[in-house]
Amino acid sequence: MKVISILGSTGSIGTQTLNIVREYKEEFRVDALAAYSNIDLLEAQVREFKPKIAAIGDASQYKELKRRVGGLTYVAADREGVVEAATAESCDTVVSAIVGIAGLIPTYNAIKTGKNIALANKETLVTAGRIITEEIKKNNVKMIPVDSEHSAIFQCLAKGKQNEVSKIILTASGGPFRNRTLKELENVTVQDALKHPNWSMGRKITIDSATLMNKGLEVIEARWLFDIMPESIEVCVHPQSIIHSAVEFVDGAVIAQLGLPDMKIPIQYALTYPERLPTNGEKLNLTAIGDLTFYEPDMKKFKCLKLAFRALSMGDSACVVLNGANEEAVKLFLSGKISFLAIGDLIEKTLDKHKIISNMSIDEVSALDLWSRKTLTNLYELGCIK
Amino acid sequence: MKVISILGSTGSIGTQTLNIVREYKEEFRVDALAAYSNIDLLEAQVREFKPKIAAIGDASQYKELKRRVGGLTYVAADREGVVEAATAESCDTVVSAIVGIAGLIPTYNAIKTGKNIALANKETLVTAGRIITEEIKKNNVKMIPVDSEHSAIFQCLAKGKQNEVSKIILTASGGPFRNRTLKELENVTVQDALKHPNWSMGRKITIDSATLMNKGLEVIEARWLFDIMPESIEVCVHPQSIIHSAVEFVDGAVIAQLGLPDMKIPIQYALTYPERLPTNGEKLNLTAIGDLTFYEPDMKKFKCLKLAFRALSMGDSACVVLNGANEEAVKLFLSGKISFLAIGDLIEKTLDKHKIISNMSIDEVSALDLWSRKTLTNLYELGCIK
Numbered sequence: 001m002k003v004i005s006i007l008g009s010t011g012s013i014g015t016q017t018l019n020i021v022r023e024y025k026e027e028f029r030v031d032a033l034a035a036y037s038n039i040d041l042l043e044a045q046v047r048e049f050k051p052k053i054a055a056i057g058d059a060s061q062y063k064e065l066k067r068r069v070g071g072l073t074y075v076a077a078d079r080e081g082v083v084e085a086a087t088a089e090s091c092d093t094v095v096s097a098i099v100g101i102a103g104l105i106p107t108y109n110a111i112k113t114g115k116n117i118a119l120a121n122k123e124t125l126v127t128a129g130r131i132i133t134e135e136i137k138k139n140n141v142k143m144i145p146v147d148s149e150h151s152a153i154f155q156c157l158a159k160g161k162q163n164e165v166s167k168i169i170l171t172a173s174g175g176p177f178r179n180r181t182l183k184e185l186e187n188v189t190v191q192d193a194l195k196h197p198n199w200s201m202g203r204k205i206t207i208d209s210a211t212l213m214n215k216g217l218e219v220i221e222a223r224w225l226f227d228i229m230p231e232s233i234e235v236c237v238h239p240q241s242i243i244h245s246a247v248e249f250v251d252g253a254v255i256a257q258l259g260l261p262d263m264k265i266p267i268q269y270a271l272t273y274p275e276r277l278p279t280n281g282e283k284l285n286l287t288a289i290g291d292l293t294f295y296e297p298d299m300k301k302f303k304c305l306k307l308a309f310r311a312l313s314m315g316d317s318a319c320v321v322l323n324g325a326n327e328e329a330v331k332l333f334l335s336g337k338i339s340f341l342a343i344g345d346l347i348e349k350t351l352d353k354h355k356i357i358s359n360m361s362i363d364e365v366s367a368l369d370l371w372s373r374k375t376l377t378n379l380y381e382l383g384c385i386k
Numbered sequence: 387m388k389v390i391s392i393l394g395s396t397g398s399i400g401t402q403t404l405n406i407v408r409e410y411k412e413e414f415r416v417d418a419l420a421a422y423s424n425i426d427l428l429e430a431q432v433r434e435f436k437p438k439i440a441a442i443g444d445a446s447q448y449k450e451l452k453r454r455v456g457g458l459t460y461v462a463a464d465r466e467g468v469v470e471a472a473t474a475e476s477c478d479t480v481v482s483a484i485v486g487i488a489g490l491i492p493t494y495n496a497i498k499t500g501k502n503i504a505l506a507n508k509e510t511l512v513t514a515g516r517i518i519t520e521e522i523k524k525n526n527v528k529m530i531p532v533d534s535e536h537s538a539i540f541q542c543l544a545k546g547k548q549n550e551v552s553k554i555i556l557t558a559s560g561g562p563f564r565n566r567t568l569k570e571l572e573n574v575t576v577q578d579a580l581k582h583p584n585w586s587m588g589r590k591i592t593i594d595s596a597t598l599m600n601k602g603l604e605v606i607e608a609r610w611l612f613d614i615m616p617e618s619i620e621v622c623v624h625p626q627s628i629i630h631s632a633v634e635f636v637d638g639a640v641i642a643q644l645g646l647p648d649m650k651i652p653i654q655y656a657l658t659y660p661e662r663l664p665t666n667g668e669k670l671n672l673t674a675i676g677d678l679t680f681y682e683p684d685m686k687k688f689k690c691l692k693l694a695f696r697a698l699s700m701g702d703s704a705c706v707v708l709n710g711a712n713e714e715a716v717k718l719f720l721s722g723k724i725s726f727l728a729i730g731d732l733i734e735k736t737l738d739k740h741k742i743i744s745n746m747s748i749d750e751v752s753a754l755d756l757w758s759r760k761t762l763t764n765l766y767e768l769g770c771i772k
Contacts, residue, residue, distance in 0.1 A: 204486065
């Protein structure tokens with residue numbers, strides 16, 4: 001349990017902090033409250049949270065506060081009183097949420113007495129950054145920013161825990177046909193499908209990008225890489241391919257990785273992890289890009305993506321069939337034997353014929369892969385799907 | 387030094403991997419290369435990188451490859467040959483970049499022989515996710531994704547190192563006046579300035595958001611929180627306030643934190659760090675938002691932001707003056723005594739009068755704060771700025 005002192009308890013950050021304490025009574029206890037002048041709200045907070053100390057910055061209100069809650073808690077006032085609240089012995093964490101430089105001295109003293117700081121008062125670092133960062137090191141305390149921007153940066157640097165992931169958001173460029181209708185997809189040529197808007201890749205994966213099967217395969221890959229259930233994987237079409245994917249955590253925070261569409265960073269990172277090495281190439285400039293857009297994928301137009309989710313829900317062996325059938329169907333499309341939309345139709349028919357195999361061995365995977373290719377080829381030769 | 391085996395060395399990922407090896411000769415060595423059929427390129431790669439083994443998947447080309455490079459390296463062929471390359475004894479890392487299920491068996495064998503895997507072949511996990519993830523655990527090896535989406539997620543979960551940060555990107559909503567001209571800002575009222583488009587906050591910080599001084603103070607705060615030089619801090623206007631800020635690393639990867647504009651997450655995170663607790667509120671839905679925009683801040687219109695960078699470049703004590711002068715100027719504006727644009731003008735004049743003090747004590751900070759307030763009040767009373 002964390003024992004908290006809130007400096008600025010009647011302000012916007014202070015009251016929101018108390019909402020969190022109210023929600024998680026097992027996690028947090030409030031032993032100190034300090035406000036500047038709003039004694040009505042401070043009184044209510046004292047009655048509800050029963051702190052050991054309540055401090056009022058505006059000394060002229062000391063007597064009135066003491067009259068109201070003096071029987072319930074120790075009452076302090078003026079700057080010294082706020083410092084008393086900031087350094088209250090039983091507290092381990094101080095939420096520094098006083099507005100303006102008035103927050104500096106209490107925060108400074110809290111650090112000196114070994115408290116961890118949740119910092120919402122930016123003036124503390126603006127006016128005394130060098131002194132404060134030295135004291136943080138000297139006293140071996142943590143300072144966690146509350147400002148949304150600095151919290152964001154802090155979160156970007158922190159390690160994410162896999163068991164706290166609530167959702168994976170896989171972004172998709174949408175491929176070359178994202179703006180075409182289903183009707184228009186009927187007459188797509190091999191040449192059309194090989195023109196990918198953002199990424200330069202091999203032929204097979206470029207076709208998979210056009211059908212969105214590539215995204216479907218990535219959903220299955222993510223399920224295993226990050227040990228996450230399929231219903232927690234979301235595909236989001238993002239034509240600029242700048243946000244390469246994102247993770248949502250249980251508290252609602254989303255962490256995303258961004259960059260120019262260039263495989264150099266992911267390849268290099270895979271080789272250098274957990275370190276990063278400098279690159280000299282062009283860097284992402286958000287203001288030059290200007291605009292990032294997002295929309296839901298159309299599962300009717302891109303049946304292959306739907307089939308990937310279906311295979312995942314059927315079971316492991318269905319994913320083998322999906323993949324084998326797709327490899328074979330893409331070959332048929334690239335050699336001009338079937339239409340673009342037939343890729344999905346043939347895979348669907350192949351999946352229909354599959355009976356789930358549990359606990360496959362690696363040899364069974366290879367055998368099932370061959371079965372799915374043969375089955376798809378037979379379906380093609382029967383000539384019902386072109 | 388990492389010793390690498392590249393499966394699929396003549397493909398898109400393979401050749402890009404070799405570019406990285408070429409760039410970082412001290413970090414990487416290539417001991418094994420495997421390709422399917424492009425023997426011209428494989429020959430060139432053998433001549434340049436001098437691997438211990440070169441494997442060709444297409445067995446019909448074995449003799450020709452052996453004729454060309456048999457004197458330089460051991461030549462293997464067919465599926466077994468690729469597995470030999472995947473399990474070559476001196477290699478610790480296998481880049482698995484063969485297209486299709488053909489990559490499965492070599493990758494499986496690489497894991498079995500204790501190699502770390504840089505995984506570009508998604509079929510390995512699509513077809514045998516359960517088997518592969520078990521083998522990874524059993525053999526205690528790492529699997530790092532190369533696919534840009536999965537690499538993104540992997541990076542979102544990894545700890546960021548402060549010494550690898552190349553830039554901090556602080557986003558700014560732009561405040562209520564981002565679309566007004568400088569001329570229009572002349573007649574802004576207190577009421578106008580108190581209406582913030584995205585965030586609900588106290589009066590002082592709402593005015594600071596309207597002048598962008600809030601962003602300026604955050605730049606100074608970030609300088610100390612993340613031990614980063616001012617020239618590596620960039621402000622980017624992002625009216626939707628969804629990306630709360632971002633970090634660019636030396637390799638060009640950008641990690642960002644996103645969320646709805648709600649202080650609950652950052653406050654709670656500051657209290658629960660390094661853990662996260664679930665929240666029940668509305669979650670970010672990128673497809674519902676649809677559009678994120680970015681542009682550069684106008685430092686002429688928002689002089690306060692420019693003054694914050696100026697104070698940082700002057701020295702620590704100038705930041706105290708900037709802050710004290712701003713607090714006083716905002717008071718004057720809120721009480722209707724000065725115009726909106728006079729806030730920046732008065733702060734600028736106050737900064738002009740300041741002489742830098744080095745190695746301030748905490749008491750000197752407080753004294754300088756008072757000086758800056760008095761100086762600004764005097765400037766106001768002189769009546770040259772309204």
